[in-house]
Amino acid sequence: MTYLTESALHKGIKIVIADDHRVVLEGFIARLEREPDIKVVATASNGVEAIEMVKVHQPDVVLMDVSMPIMNGIEATEVLAKEYAEARVLMLTMHDNREYIMKVMQSGAVGYMLKEISAEKMVQAIKTVHQGSTYFCESTTQTLFSQQIEASQPTANPLSRREESVLRLVAQGGSSKKIAQLLNISYRTVETHRQNIKHKLDLHSTAELAKYAFEHGLTK
Missing domain, CATH: 1.10.10.10 (Winged helix-like DNA-binding domain superfamily/Winged helix DNA-binding domain)
Known part of the structure:
Protein backbone atom coordinates (compact mmCIF):
# COMPACT_ATOMS: atom_id res chain seq x y z
CA MET A 1 0.00 0.00 0.00
CA THR A 2 1.12 3.56 -0.58
CA TYR A 3 0.36 6.76 1.29
CA LEU A 4 0.79 9.84 -0.84
CA THR A 5 2.20 13.12 0.42
CA GLU A 6 0.17 15.47 2.56
CA SER A 7 0.04 17.94 -0.33
CA ALA A 8 -2.30 15.55 -2.09
CA LEU A 9 -4.87 15.95 0.64
CA HIS A 10 -6.19 19.42 -0.18
CA LYS A 11 -9.13 20.39 -2.37
CA GLY A 12 -10.42 18.06 -5.03
CA ILE A 13 -12.01 14.64 -5.44
CA LYS A 14 -9.97 12.27 -3.26
CA ILE A 15 -9.19 8.94 -4.92
CA VAL A 16 -7.89 5.60 -3.67
CA ILE A 17 -6.74 3.18 -6.38
CA ALA A 18 -6.64 -0.56 -5.68
CA ASP A 19 -4.81 -2.79 -8.16
CA ASP A 20 -2.20 -5.50 -7.64
CA HIS A 21 -0.21 -4.56 -10.76
CA ARG A 22 2.27 -1.78 -10.04
CA VAL A 23 2.53 -0.75 -13.69
CA VAL A 24 -1.24 -0.37 -13.89
CA LEU A 25 -1.29 1.69 -10.69
CA GLU A 26 1.40 4.01 -11.98
CA GLY A 27 -0.43 4.36 -15.26
CA PHE A 28 -3.65 5.39 -13.54
CA ILE A 29 -1.81 7.86 -11.31
CA ALA A 30 -0.11 9.36 -14.36
CA ARG A 31 -3.49 9.77 -16.07
CA LEU A 32 -5.07 11.49 -13.09
CA GLU A 33 -2.25 13.66 -11.79
CA ARG A 34 -2.88 16.09 -14.66
CA GLU A 35 -6.37 16.79 -13.32
CA PRO A 36 -6.29 19.73 -10.86
CA ASP A 37 -9.52 18.70 -9.14
CA ILE A 38 -8.68 14.99 -8.72
CA LYS A 39 -6.16 13.83 -6.11
CA VAL A 40 -4.91 10.26 -5.66
CA VAL A 41 -4.35 10.05 -1.91
CA ALA A 42 -3.40 6.36 -1.59
CA THR A 43 -3.03 3.07 -3.42
CA ALA A 44 -3.57 -0.55 -2.43
CA SER A 45 -2.59 -3.92 -3.91
CA ASN A 46 -5.44 -6.04 -2.52
CA GLY A 47 -8.92 -5.71 -1.08
CA VAL A 48 -7.81 -5.72 2.55
CA GLU A 49 -5.42 -2.83 1.94
CA ALA A 50 -8.11 -1.00 -0.02
CA ILE A 51 -10.48 -1.13 2.95
CA GLU A 52 -7.72 0.13 5.25
CA MET A 53 -6.87 3.01 2.89
CA VAL A 54 -10.54 4.00 2.72
CA LYS A 55 -10.73 3.93 6.52
CA VAL A 56 -7.64 6.14 6.85
CA HIS A 57 -8.18 8.60 4.00
CA GLN A 58 -11.98 8.66 3.61
CA PRO A 59 -11.83 9.15 -0.18
CA ASP A 60 -14.69 10.28 -2.35
CA VAL A 61 -14.12 7.61 -5.01
CA VAL A 62 -12.34 4.24 -5.05
CA LEU A 63 -11.02 2.78 -8.31
CA MET A 64 -11.19 -0.93 -7.52
CA ASP A 65 -9.68 -3.78 -9.53
CA VAL A 66 -11.81 -6.93 -9.59
CA SER A 67 -9.04 -9.56 -9.53
CA MET A 68 -6.66 -9.09 -6.58
CA PRO A 69 -5.02 -11.45 -4.06
CA ILE A 70 -6.06 -11.96 -0.41
CA MET A 71 -9.42 -10.23 -0.98
CA ASN A 72 -10.77 -9.46 -4.44
CA GLY A 73 -12.42 -6.22 -5.48
CA ILE A 74 -15.98 -7.51 -5.31
CA GLU A 75 -15.53 -8.76 -1.73
CA ALA A 76 -13.87 -5.49 -0.73
CA THR A 77 -16.67 -3.48 -2.33
CA GLU A 78 -19.29 -5.41 -0.37
CA VAL A 79 -17.49 -4.43 2.85
CA LEU A 80 -17.18 -0.79 1.79
CA ALA A 81 -20.85 -0.61 0.79
CA LYS A 82 -21.80 -1.62 4.34
CA GLU A 83 -19.18 0.21 6.39
CA TYR A 84 -18.01 3.15 4.26
CA ALA A 85 -20.91 3.83 1.92
CA GLU A 86 -19.77 7.42 1.34
CA ALA A 87 -16.84 6.06 -0.70
CA ARG A 88 -18.18 5.56 -4.22
CA VAL A 89 -16.64 2.48 -5.86
CA LEU A 90 -15.81 2.40 -9.58
CA MET A 91 -14.86 -1.12 -10.58
CA LEU A 92 -11.92 -1.61 -12.97
CA THR A 93 -11.61 -4.84 -14.92
CA MET A 94 -10.44 -6.51 -18.09
CA HIS A 95 -13.63 -8.58 -18.14
CA ASP A 96 -16.58 -7.45 -20.23
CA ASN A 97 -19.19 -10.12 -19.67
CA ARG A 98 -22.60 -10.19 -18.09
CA GLU A 99 -21.63 -12.42 -15.16
CA TYR A 100 -18.95 -10.01 -13.95
CA ILE A 101 -21.16 -6.97 -14.50
CA MET A 102 -24.00 -8.50 -12.48
CA LYS A 103 -21.67 -9.44 -9.61
CA VAL A 104 -20.24 -5.93 -9.55
CA MET A 105 -23.67 -4.29 -9.49
CA GLN A 106 -24.79 -6.59 -6.68
CA SER A 107 -21.68 -5.80 -4.62
CA GLY A 108 -22.59 -2.15 -4.21
CA ALA A 109 -20.31 -0.57 -6.80
CA VAL A 110 -21.76 2.44 -8.61
CA GLY A 111 -19.75 2.09 -11.79
CA TYR A 112 -18.01 -0.38 -14.08
CA MET A 113 -15.32 0.40 -16.63
CA LEU A 114 -12.69 -1.48 -18.56
CA LYS A 115 -9.02 -0.78 -17.82
CA GLU A 116 -8.51 0.22 -21.45
CA ILE A 117 -10.79 3.22 -20.96
CA SER A 118 -9.35 6.53 -22.13
CA ALA A 119 -8.06 9.09 -19.64
CA GLU A 120 -10.88 11.44 -20.65
CA LYS A 121 -13.55 8.81 -20.01
CA MET A 122 -11.96 7.81 -16.72
CA VAL A 123 -12.09 11.39 -15.48
CA GLN A 124 -15.70 11.63 -16.66
CA ALA A 125 -16.55 8.42 -14.78
CA ILE A 126 -14.95 9.67 -11.56
CA LYS A 127 -16.77 12.98 -11.70
CA THR A 128 -20.06 11.28 -12.58
CA VAL A 129 -20.08 8.91 -9.60
CA HIS A 130 -18.77 11.64 -7.29
CA GLN A 131 -21.85 13.68 -8.17
CA GLY A 132 -24.09 10.82 -7.04
CA SER A 133 -24.80 9.12 -10.37
CA THR A 134 -23.83 5.73 -11.76
CA TYR A 135 -21.39 5.12 -14.60
CA PHE A 136 -21.09 2.17 -16.94
CA CYS A 137 -18.76 2.39 -19.91
CA GLU A 138 -20.23 2.08 -23.38
CA SER A 139 -19.10 -1.49 -24.02
CA THR A 140 -20.57 -2.59 -20.69
CA THR A 141 -23.92 -1.07 -21.56
CA GLN A 142 -23.85 -2.80 -24.95
CA THR A 143 -23.08 -6.12 -23.25
CA LEU A 144 -26.05 -5.72 -20.93
CA PHE A 145 -28.37 -4.81 -23.80
CA SER A 146 -27.19 -7.57 -26.14
CA GLN A 147 -27.52 -10.27 -23.48
CA GLN A 148 -30.88 -9.35 -22.01
CA ILE A 149 -32.93 -12.40 -21.16
CA GLU A 150 -35.70 -12.39 -23.71
CA ALA A 151 -37.02 -15.86 -23.03
CA SER A 152 -38.44 -15.04 -19.62
CA GLN A 153 -42.18 -14.58 -19.35
CA PRO A 154 -43.34 -10.98 -18.96
CA THR A 155 -44.57 -10.02 -15.51
CA ALA A 156 -46.88 -7.25 -14.44
CA ASN A 157 -45.07 -3.96 -14.17
CA PRO A 158 -45.73 -2.44 -10.72
CA LEU A 159 -44.37 0.98 -11.69
CA SER A 160 -46.33 3.99 -12.87
Whole structure:
Protein backbone atom coordinates (compact mmCIF):
# COMPACT_ATOMS: atom_id res chain seq x y z
CA MET A 1 0.00 0.00 0.00
CA THR A 2 1.12 3.56 -0.58
CA TYR A 3 0.36 6.76 1.29
CA LEU A 4 0.79 9.84 -0.84
CA THR A 5 2.20 13.12 0.42
CA GLU A 6 0.17 15.47 2.56
CA SER A 7 0.04 17.94 -0.33
CA ALA A 8 -2.30 15.55 -2.09
CA LEU A 9 -4.87 15.95 0.64
CA HIS A 10 -6.19 19.42 -0.18
CA LYS A 11 -9.13 20.39 -2.37
CA GLY A 12 -10.42 18.06 -5.03
CA ILE A 13 -12.01 14.64 -5.44
CA LYS A 14 -9.97 12.27 -3.26
CA ILE A 15 -9.19 8.94 -4.92
CA VAL A 16 -7.89 5.60 -3.67
CA ILE A 17 -6.74 3.18 -6.38
CA ALA A 18 -6.64 -0.56 -5.68
CA ASP A 19 -4.81 -2.79 -8.16
CA ASP A 20 -2.20 -5.50 -7.64
CA HIS A 21 -0.21 -4.56 -10.76
CA ARG A 22 2.27 -1.78 -10.04
CA VAL A 23 2.53 -0.75 -13.69
CA VAL A 24 -1.24 -0.37 -13.89
CA LEU A 25 -1.29 1.69 -10.69
CA GLU A 26 1.40 4.01 -11.98
CA GLY A 27 -0.43 4.36 -15.26
CA PHE A 28 -3.65 5.39 -13.54
CA ILE A 29 -1.81 7.86 -11.31
CA ALA A 30 -0.11 9.36 -14.36
CA ARG A 31 -3.49 9.77 -16.07
CA LEU A 32 -5.07 11.49 -13.09
CA GLU A 33 -2.25 13.66 -11.79
CA ARG A 34 -2.88 16.09 -14.66
CA GLU A 35 -6.37 16.79 -13.32
CA PRO A 36 -6.29 19.73 -10.86
CA ASP A 37 -9.52 18.70 -9.14
CA ILE A 38 -8.68 14.99 -8.72
CA LYS A 39 -6.16 13.83 -6.11
CA VAL A 40 -4.91 10.26 -5.66
CA VAL A 41 -4.35 10.05 -1.91
CA ALA A 42 -3.40 6.36 -1.59
CA THR A 43 -3.03 3.07 -3.42
CA ALA A 44 -3.57 -0.55 -2.43
CA SER A 45 -2.59 -3.92 -3.91
CA ASN A 46 -5.44 -6.04 -2.52
CA GLY A 47 -8.92 -5.71 -1.08
CA VAL A 48 -7.81 -5.72 2.55
CA GLU A 49 -5.42 -2.83 1.94
CA ALA A 50 -8.11 -1.00 -0.02
CA ILE A 51 -10.48 -1.13 2.95
CA GLU A 52 -7.72 0.13 5.25
CA MET A 53 -6.87 3.01 2.89
CA VAL A 54 -10.54 4.00 2.72
CA LYS A 55 -10.73 3.93 6.52
CA VAL A 56 -7.64 6.14 6.85
CA HIS A 57 -8.18 8.60 4.00
CA GLN A 58 -11.98 8.66 3.61
CA PRO A 59 -11.83 9.15 -0.18
CA ASP A 60 -14.69 10.28 -2.35
CA VAL A 61 -14.12 7.61 -5.01
CA VAL A 62 -12.34 4.24 -5.05
CA LEU A 63 -11.02 2.78 -8.31
CA MET A 64 -11.19 -0.93 -7.52
CA ASP A 65 -9.68 -3.78 -9.53
CA VAL A 66 -11.81 -6.93 -9.59
CA SER A 67 -9.04 -9.56 -9.53
CA MET A 68 -6.66 -9.09 -6.58
CA PRO A 69 -5.02 -11.45 -4.06
CA ILE A 70 -6.06 -11.96 -0.41
CA MET A 71 -9.42 -10.23 -0.98
CA ASN A 72 -10.77 -9.46 -4.44
CA GLY A 73 -12.42 -6.22 -5.48
CA ILE A 74 -15.98 -7.51 -5.31
CA GLU A 75 -15.53 -8.76 -1.73
CA ALA A 76 -13.87 -5.49 -0.73
CA THR A 77 -16.67 -3.48 -2.33
CA GLU A 78 -19.29 -5.41 -0.37
CA VAL A 79 -17.49 -4.43 2.85
CA LEU A 80 -17.18 -0.79 1.79
CA ALA A 81 -20.85 -0.61 0.79
CA LYS A 82 -21.80 -1.62 4.34
CA GLU A 83 -19.18 0.21 6.39
CA TYR A 84 -18.01 3.15 4.26
CA ALA A 85 -20.91 3.83 1.92
CA GLU A 86 -19.77 7.42 1.34
CA ALA A 87 -16.84 6.06 -0.70
CA ARG A 88 -18.18 5.56 -4.22
CA VAL A 89 -16.64 2.48 -5.86
CA LEU A 90 -15.81 2.40 -9.58
CA MET A 91 -14.86 -1.12 -10.58
CA LEU A 92 -11.92 -1.61 -12.97
CA THR A 93 -11.61 -4.84 -14.92
CA MET A 94 -10.44 -6.51 -18.09
CA HIS A 95 -13.63 -8.58 -18.14
CA ASP A 96 -16.58 -7.45 -20.23
CA ASN A 97 -19.19 -10.12 -19.67
CA ARG A 98 -22.60 -10.19 -18.09
CA GLU A 99 -21.63 -12.42 -15.16
CA TYR A 100 -18.95 -10.01 -13.95
CA ILE A 101 -21.16 -6.97 -14.50
CA MET A 102 -24.00 -8.50 -12.48
CA LYS A 103 -21.67 -9.44 -9.61
CA VAL A 104 -20.24 -5.93 -9.55
CA MET A 105 -23.67 -4.29 -9.49
CA GLN A 106 -24.79 -6.59 -6.68
CA SER A 107 -21.68 -5.80 -4.62
CA GLY A 108 -22.59 -2.15 -4.21
CA ALA A 109 -20.31 -0.57 -6.80
CA VAL A 110 -21.76 2.44 -8.61
CA GLY A 111 -19.75 2.09 -11.79
CA TYR A 112 -18.01 -0.38 -14.08
CA MET A 113 -15.32 0.40 -16.63
CA LEU A 114 -12.69 -1.48 -18.56
CA LYS A 115 -9.02 -0.78 -17.82
CA GLU A 116 -8.51 0.22 -21.45
CA ILE A 117 -10.79 3.22 -20.96
CA SER A 118 -9.35 6.53 -22.13
CA ALA A 119 -8.06 9.09 -19.64
CA GLU A 120 -10.88 11.44 -20.65
CA LYS A 121 -13.55 8.81 -20.01
CA MET A 122 -11.96 7.81 -16.72
CA VAL A 123 -12.09 11.39 -15.48
CA GLN A 124 -15.70 11.63 -16.66
CA ALA A 125 -16.55 8.42 -14.78
CA ILE A 126 -14.95 9.67 -11.56
CA LYS A 127 -16.77 12.98 -11.70
CA THR A 128 -20.06 11.28 -12.58
CA VAL A 129 -20.08 8.91 -9.60
CA HIS A 130 -18.77 11.64 -7.29
CA GLN A 131 -21.85 13.68 -8.17
CA GLY A 132 -24.09 10.82 -7.04
CA SER A 133 -24.80 9.12 -10.37
CA THR A 134 -23.83 5.73 -11.76
CA TYR A 135 -21.39 5.12 -14.60
CA PHE A 136 -21.09 2.17 -16.94
CA CYS A 137 -18.76 2.39 -19.91
CA GLU A 138 -20.23 2.08 -23.38
CA SER A 139 -19.10 -1.49 -24.02
CA THR A 140 -20.57 -2.59 -20.69
CA THR A 141 -23.92 -1.07 -21.56
CA GLN A 142 -23.85 -2.80 -24.95
CA THR A 143 -23.08 -6.12 -23.25
CA LEU A 144 -26.05 -5.72 -20.93
CA PHE A 145 -28.37 -4.81 -23.80
CA SER A 146 -27.19 -7.57 -26.14
CA GLN A 147 -27.52 -10.27 -23.48
CA GLN A 148 -30.88 -9.35 -22.01
CA ILE A 149 -32.93 -12.40 -21.16
CA GLU A 150 -35.70 -12.39 -23.71
CA ALA A 151 -37.02 -15.86 -23.03
CA SER A 152 -38.44 -15.04 -19.62
CA GLN A 153 -42.18 -14.58 -19.35
CA PRO A 154 -43.34 -10.98 -18.96
CA THR A 155 -44.57 -10.02 -15.51
CA ALA A 156 -46.88 -7.25 -14.44
CA ASN A 157 -45.07 -3.96 -14.17
CA PRO A 158 -45.73 -2.44 -10.72
CA LEU A 159 -44.37 0.98 -11.69
CA SER A 160 -46.33 3.99 -12.87
CA ARG A 161 -45.31 5.76 -16.08
CA ARG A 162 -43.68 8.54 -14.06
CA GLU A 163 -41.76 6.01 -11.97
CA GLU A 164 -40.60 4.29 -15.16
CA SER A 165 -39.35 7.64 -16.46
CA VAL A 166 -37.44 8.27 -13.23
CA LEU A 167 -35.99 4.73 -13.23
CA ARG A 168 -34.89 5.07 -16.85
CA LEU A 169 -33.01 8.27 -16.06
CA VAL A 170 -31.48 6.73 -12.92
CA ALA A 171 -30.15 3.85 -15.02
CA GLN A 172 -28.67 6.35 -17.46
CA GLY A 173 -26.69 7.86 -14.60
CA GLY A 174 -28.88 10.83 -13.79
CA SER A 175 -28.71 12.35 -10.33
CA SER A 176 -31.93 13.33 -8.55
CA LYS A 177 -31.17 16.99 -9.28
CA LYS A 178 -30.67 16.32 -12.99
CA ILE A 179 -33.78 14.14 -13.20
CA ALA A 180 -35.83 16.86 -11.55
CA GLN A 181 -34.66 19.33 -14.19
CA LEU A 182 -35.35 16.95 -17.09
CA LEU A 183 -38.84 16.02 -15.90
CA ASN A 184 -39.65 19.51 -14.63
CA ILE A 185 -40.52 18.30 -11.15
CA SER A 186 -39.03 19.04 -7.74
CA TYR A 187 -35.97 17.34 -6.28
CA ARG A 188 -38.09 16.09 -3.38
CA THR A 189 -40.60 14.54 -5.78
CA VAL A 190 -37.79 12.67 -7.54
CA GLU A 191 -36.50 11.38 -4.21
CA THR A 192 -40.01 10.23 -3.31
CA HIS A 193 -40.32 8.39 -6.64
CA ARG A 194 -36.94 6.73 -6.08
CA GLN A 195 -37.98 5.50 -2.64
CA ASN A 196 -41.32 4.24 -3.98
CA ILE A 197 -39.56 2.40 -6.81
CA LYS A 198 -37.16 0.74 -4.36
CA HIS A 199 -40.08 -0.27 -2.15
CA LYS A 200 -42.18 -1.68 -5.02
CA LEU A 201 -39.26 -3.63 -6.51
CA ASP A 202 -37.67 -4.57 -3.16
CA LEU A 203 -34.36 -3.04 -4.24
CA HIS A 204 -31.92 -1.20 -2.02
CA SER A 205 -29.30 0.62 -4.09
CA THR A 206 -28.88 2.70 -7.24
CA ALA A 207 -26.87 -0.11 -8.81
CA GLU A 208 -29.76 -2.53 -8.26
CA LEU A 209 -32.16 -0.04 -9.82
CA ALA A 210 -29.91 0.24 -12.88
CA LYS A 211 -29.68 -3.55 -13.12
CA TYR A 212 -33.48 -3.88 -13.00
CA ALA A 213 -33.87 -1.23 -15.69
CA PHE A 214 -31.35 -2.96 -17.97
CA GLU A 215 -32.91 -6.39 -17.51
CA HIS A 216 -36.45 -5.16 -18.15
CA GLY A 217 -35.67 -3.06 -21.19
CA LEU A 218 -36.45 0.25 -19.50
CA THR A 219 -33.29 1.99 -20.66
CA LYS A 220 -34.20 2.24 -24.34
